[in-house]
Amino acid sequence: MNEASDGTTTAGFCRDCGGLLPVIAQEDRAKRCPDCRSPRVLYHPEIHDLQIGHIDCDAFYAAIEKRDDPSLRDKPLIIGGGHRGVVSTCCYIARMSGVRSAMPMFKARKLCPEATVMPPNMAKYRTVGLQVREMMQHLTPLVEPLSIDEAFLDLSGTTQLHRRSPAQSLADLAKRIEQEIGITVSIGLSYNKFLAKIASDLDKPRGFSVIGRHEARAFLAQKPVTLIWGIGKVGAEQLAKDGITMIGQLQEMEMPALAKRYGQMGLRLYYLARGEDERSVDIDAPTKSISAETTFDEDIADFAVLTHELWPLCEKVSARLKAAGLAGQVVHLKLKTAGFRTVSRQVSLPAPTCLAETLYRAGRQLLERESNGTWYRLIGIGTGNFHPLSDADPLDLADPEADRRRKLEAAMDAVRAKLGKDSILKGRSLARAKPTGSGNKDPGSKAPGSKAPDSKD
Amino acid sequence: MKLTIERTALLRSLAHVQSVVERRNTIPILSNVLVEAKGDRLSLTATDMDLAIVEQTAASVVSPGAATVPAHTMYDIVRKLPDGAEVQMELATDGAQVALKAGRSRFTLATLPKEDFPATAASDLPHRFPLSAVDLRGLIDRTKFAISTEETRYYLNGIYLHAFSAGKQMALRAVATDGHRLARVEMPLPEGAENIPGVIVPRKMVNEIRKLIEEVDGMVEVSLSDSRIRFAFNDIVLTSKLIDGSFPDYQRVIPTGNDKILEVDRRSFRDAVDRVSTISSEKSRAVKLSLRPSVATLSATSAENGTAVEELEVKYDGAPLDIGFNSKYLLDVADQIDGDGLQLVLADSVAPTLVRDLADAMSLYVLMPMRV
Numbered sequence: 001m002n003e004a005s006d007g008t009t010t011a012g013f014c015r016d017c018g019g020l021l022p023v024i025a026q027e028d029r030a031k032r033c034p035d036c037r038s039p040r041v042l043y044h045p046e047i048h049d050l051q052i053g054h055i056d057c058d059a060f061y062a063a064i065e066k067r068d069d070p071s072l073r074d075k076p077l078i079i080g081g082g083h084r085g086v087v088s089t090c091c092y093i094a095r096m097s098g099v100r101s102a103m104p105m106f107k108a109r110k111l112c113p114e115a116t117v118m119p120p121n122m123a124k125y126r127t128v129g130l131q132v133r134e135m136m137q138h139l140t141p142l143v144e145p146l147s148i149d150e151a152f153l154d155l156s157g158t159t160q161l162h163r164r165s166p167a168q169s170l171a172d173l174a175k176r177i178e179q180e181i182g183i184t185v186s187i188g189l190s191y192n193k194f195l196a197k198i199a200s201d202l203d204k205p206r207g208f209s210v211i212g213r214h215e216a217r218a219f220l221a222q223k224p225v226t227l228i229w230g231i232g233k234v235g236a237e238q239l240a241k242d243g244i245t246m247i248g249q250l251q252e253m254e255m256p257a258l259a260k261r262y263g264q265m266g267l268r269l270y271y272l273a274r275g276e277d278e279r280s281v282d283i284d285a286p287t288k289s290i291s292a293e294t295t296f297d298e299d300i301a302d303f304a305v306l307t308h309e310l311w312p313l314c315e316k317v318s319a320r321l322k323a324a325g326l327a328g329q330v331v332h333l334k335l336k337t338a339g340f341r342t343v344s345r346q347v348s349l350p351a352p353t354c355l356a357e358t359l360y361r362a363g364r365q366l367l368e369r370e371s372n373g374t375w376y377r378l379i380g381i382g383t384g385n386f387h388p389l390s391d392a393d394p395l396d397l398a399d400p401e402a403d404r405r406r407k408l409e410a411a412m413d414a415v416r417a418k419l420g421k422d423s424i425l426k427g428r429s430l431a432r433a434k435p436t437g438s439g440n441k442d443p444g445s446k447a448p449g450s451k452a453p454d455s456k457d
Numbered sequence: 458m459k460l461t462i463e464r465t466a467l468l469r470s471l472a473h474v475q476s477v478v479e480r481r482n483t484i485p486i487l488s489n490v491l492v493e494a495k496g497d498r499l500s501l502t503a504t505d506m507d508l509a510i511v512e513q514t515a516a517s518v519v520s521p522g523a524a525t526v527p528a529h530t531m532y533d534i535v536r537k538l539p540d541g542a543e544v545q546m547e548l549a550t551d552g553a554q555v556a557l558k559a560g561r562s563r564f565t566l567a568t569l570p571k572e573d574f575p576a577t578a579a580s581d582l583p584h585r586f587p588l589s590a591v592d593l594r595g596l597i598d599r600t601k602f603a604i605s606t607e608e609t610r611y612y613l614n615g616i617y618l619h620a621f622s623a624g625k626q627m628a629l630r631a632v633a634t635d636g637h638r639l640a641r642v643e644m645p646l647p648e649g650a651e652n653i654p655g656v657i658v659p660r661k662m663v664n665e666i667r668k669l670i671e672e673v674d675g676m677v678e679v680s681l682s683d684s685r686i687r688f689a690f691n692d693i694v695l696t697s698k699l700i701d702g703s704f705p706d707y708q709r710v711i712p713t714g715n716d717k718i719l720e721v722d723r724r725s726f727r728d729a730v731d732r733v734s735t736i737s738s739e740k741s742r743a744v745k746l747s748l749r750p751s752v753a754t755l756s757a758t759s760a761e762n763g764t765a766v767e768e769l770e771v772k773y774d775g776a777p778l779d780i781g782f783n784s785k786y787l788l789d790v791a792d793q794i795d796g797d798g799l800q801l802v803l804a805d806s807v808a809p810t811l812v813r814d815l816a817d818a819m820s821l822y823v824l825m826p827m828r829v
Contacts, residue, residue: 350607350636395809395825398605398613398636400709 012043015171015208018164046212047189048165051156052281054188054196055136055170057129058205060149061120062091063183064128076115080105085295088120092205125149131181139169144281150200152193154281171208190216194229194277216275221248228272235265247273290324291332291382292316299338303371306379307364311356311428313381314363318356321383322413327352327392328383331362335370336378343370351394352387357405359383458522458548460494462514464559467499467544468535470512473669473693474503475532477510489525491574492546492555494518502577503528508662509577513692524548525574526555526566534564577696582680582687586649588629590673590690596631597667599642599793599820604660605635612702616663618686619655620646627651632707638786639707639823640793653681657704662686662697669693711823715804715811717775719748723799727791729767733757734784736765744784745829748803749777757784780806781829790822 012021014033021030021041029043057063061079066072076094080087087108090099097112109115129148136143139162142154155166162169170187177185186207188199195211202209211219220227225247226236236245242261244250250258250273258266271277292313300306321327329352335343345366353359363381396402415424474490482488484506491502499516502509534557535544542559548568549556557564597616605613617632627646632639666688670677673690680687687696734744738759747754753771758764780803791799796816803810812822 347609350610390828394827395710395807396636397634397639397707397710397809397823397825398610398705400706 010043010045011047012041013047013165013168013171014038015040015042016175018168018172020168042167042171042208042210044167044210044212046214047167047210048159050189050191050210050212051154051166052190052192052196053153053155053166053170054193054200055132055151055153055173055185056188056200056204057132057149058184058186059089059091059095060129060183061089061125062094064125065118065121066091067182072116076112078105078108078112078115078117079120080108080117081119081295090115128181128183132177132183132185135173135177135180139173142281142283144283152196152281167210174206174208192275192277193279193281194272195275197229198227211275213275217251220273220275221246221251223247225250225269228269230265230268238262288386289332289382289384290317290320290326290328291334291380292320293334293378293380295336295378296376299375299377301371301373301375303368306367306371306376307360308428309379310363310367310381311360311426313379314356314360315429317359317381317383318354318409321354322389325389326386327354327389328359329353329385329387330383331359331366332380332382332384333363333366333370334378334380334382335367335376338375338377340377345370348385350396350398352385352392353383354389354392355406355409357409358393358402458492458494458524459519459546460499460516461519461543461545462499462516464535464538464540464542464544466514466516468532468538470499470501470514471528471532471535473512474501474510475528476668477503477505477508477665478528479505480529486525486569486573486575488527488529489569489574490528490531491523491525491571493523494546495521502574504575504577505661506575507659508665508695508697509575510665510696511577511694522548523571524552524555524568525571526568531557531566538562582682582685584650584653584681586647586653586679587676588647588679590670590675590677592644593670593677593688594667596629596642596644597663600631600633600640601663601667602789602793603633603635603638603640603822604663605633606660607635610636612657612700612704615657615659615700617655617657617704617707618653620650620653632704634705634707634823637783637825638790639710640790640820641707641711641822642820644819647679650679654683655704656681656683656686657700657702658686659697659700662695666695669695710809711821712802712804712809712811715802715808717748717778717803718773719753719775719801719803720772720815721753721769721799721801723791723794723797725769726799727788729755729769730784730787730791733765733767734788736762737784738762741827742784743781743827743829744787745779745781747777747779748773748775750774775803778803778806779829780810781827782810782824783827786824790824793820793822 009023010026010029011023013019014036016038017033017036019033019035030041032039033041062077065077065079076097077091078087078094078099079089085105087099087101087103087105089101094112094115099108099112126148133143133145133151136151136153140153140155140158144152155169158169159165167189170189174185174187177183184206186200186204188196188209190196190199190211191213195216199209199211224245225231225239227247250269255270258270262269294309294313296309329349330346331349332344332346347362347366349362359381393406412424478488487505493500494516497515497518498513500511500513502511538559545558547556553568554565555568557566600616604615607613613635619630621628621630621643628643629646629650630641630643632641675690677688677690684699685696686699687694730744733755734742734757736757736759737743743757745756750773751771753769753773754766755769756766790812794814796814798815800813800815801810806826810824810826812824814820
């Protein structure tokens with residue numbers, strides 16, 4: 001191995017031609033590849049010793065749209081829903097104007113009025129995402145997808161196989177994704193998942209960053225605690241109360257003190273702050289939930305109108321369940337109030353389902369309890385606790401109608417497979433929802449299956 | 458209030474009423490039993506707001522009155538008193554304590570104001586009919602096992618009791634289901650029950666009444682409204698709210714076209730299922746039944762445990778059929794059957810299967826198969 005640890009020598013290779021660069025002293029690093037003259041030379045003392053990669057596609061949705069319509073290439077592009085929605089992805093040109101993902105659409109439009117705005121085409125992105133994943137799996141079977149456009153790869157033991165170090169393999173993969181799929185990715189390389197993920201974000205887009213064992217601790221010391229996975233707003237506030245904002249401060253603290261103060265989180269802080277992360281790249285990290293949500297153009301309080309928004313989401317989730325061969329036994333309902341408070345409710349079903357109708361019924365029941373005049377800006381429905389599709393929607397002695405609903409939906413799916421998604425719809429997708437009152441649900445409406453209130457006693 | 462009562466009588470009544478009292482109560486008064494002395498009777502009342510029990514027993518009342526005392530504490534005290542003891546109860550003049558004396562033991566129990574005790578609905582229930590304790594036991598015992606514990610479908614958390622007419626025949630039917638199995642038991646309709654509404658009797662009421670009639674052999678008077686049911690017998694009155702919901706149209710899930718009939722000795726079938734299921738995985742508990750003329754092969758396989766196979770001599774001449782069941786459900790159903798003969802009526806490996814007791818035409822069970 002190279003003499004990396006003393007920090008005086010370094011190794012490297014060219015990201016474009018793949019050519020190895022000689023092990024040399026740090027200060028003698030070449031600015032360009034001696035063979036192909038590319039400036040994209042990568043040096044790091046531990047470059048050929050690190051095994052864990054994180055690949056993240058650059059502005060994924062926007063990159064795909066630009067690939068498919070070259071006229072968009074040099075213009076700012078925002079992918080997101082309606083003018084009340086949020087930015088799903090924006091290209092790097094739009095980012096120069098300050099647009100960020102998850103930013104409300106109206107704000108994005110204000111910052112970058114000349115941007116082209118497109119609604120997301122999830123089916124297309126999923127197809128491309130799977131192509132990228134397939135290419136990753138050619139490199140190593142140990143691919144842990146985090147989402148449609150990013151994944152961890154464990155390349156341990158692949159040096160012999162590919163006759164290249166993990167770093168070279170990743171650089172080669174990035175190049176091939178560019179050539180064959182037409183989008184760019186950024187790569188983070190380190191010795192664990194925590195640091196690999198941080199690294200991939202350092203040099204975006206089209207980047208390749210390395211965090212080695214030698215500098216991990218010093219590197220982290222300068223970073224805010226929010227860089228630590230699992231430390232969100234609440235965790236950061238809790239730490240800030242104790243005067244801790246930088247990871248370096250955590251590195252000064254002892255494990256018992258951290259554990260005593262923050263419990264389980266404290267232990268994680270202790271190890272991650274020191275750049276230690278024992279989690280392995282887990283190919284079996286399966287899909288945990290499938291969901292869909294929508295932000296309304298105008299806030300809604302009316303139960304009937306909310307259920308009208310709920311139905312297409314159920315159809316979307318159901319279609320994805322069926323495509324993934326999954327059936328969920330838990331249904332989650334998500335609502336966001338006009339005041340941006342998130343309300344989450346969930347219910348466990350008697351049996352796993354993949355049916356839009358069953359998701360809808362469960363979701364509507366949850367919604368009914370939350371529909372009390374509150375104005376909502378967003379509704380979402382999701383399902384989890386997955387079982388194989390073969391276990392979905394069994395005959396139910398307590399629900400004689402269930403089988404009929406299952407057959408009806410199967411018949412509709414068959415028509416759609418043949419004639420297209422919108423070839424057949426339920427009446428409820430068309431009917432203009434009639435408000436049932438001034439923002440209130442009908443006080444007389446009752447849960448299905450209930451009978452007249454008791455009056456005799 | 459002051460009275461004396463024989464320990465055995467007091468203990469028996471207390472055992473009955475304290476069983477209704479929940480162990481954990483957010484409303485303190487619901488942990489108490491209401492004790493009332495009047496004439497030559499002691500009356501004990503307990504409630505959880507949904508279910509109320511009143512039981513009367515003979516006592517020598519020195520001065521009438523009423524108080525509420527912690528039910529479980531009082532029960533534990535009386536339980537530990539020596540057999541044959543005379544128990545004296547007296548409410549202190551300030552009403553804050555009840556003194557309990559027996560032999561050389563003395564206890565004082567804190568009371569809560571009797572005015573705070575929830576009034577039991579004394580209202581008259583419009584429907585009333587007599588039912589023998591034996592029949593009531595029969596209805597409960599053969600359906601109770603199928604009551605669902607699933608909270609989202611609360612209308613399955615009880616026994617559906619209703620009058621059913623097929624032509625001229627009128628029957629009182631009890632039905633319970635959890636979606637995987639269903640039990641339906643009927644008996645000739647008692648006089649006075651012709652116009653009763655269909656009601657769902659909650660599980661707690663079912664359990665309490667079943668315990669209380671264990672050794673009763675007389676008649677039980679049943680009273681009903683849309684929202685309440687009451688059982689009265691001997692000196693006990695048990696009243697419960699009903700589940701407010703509609704029970705599914707169960708008739709539609711009872712198969713009528715099944716044509717493959719299997720008859721088997723109940724005992725040997727039950728024991729074979731029990732043996733084979735030892736191997737079934739804890740999670741699925743699946744047992745496979747392979748039916749061939751005159752032979753049924755029971756089998757189970759599990760990746761962790763191994764395999765089990767057992768052959769049974771049966772009466773069967775239908776087409777060969779392989780079908781899987783949850784072994785627990787098979788055992789539960791087999792346990793309901795009193796006669797020697799158990800009959801399965803099947804269609805195919807995915808359709809609901811009927812189970813009958815060859816010695817009892819009044820009960821019927823439906824089981825959903827599972828994939829094996």
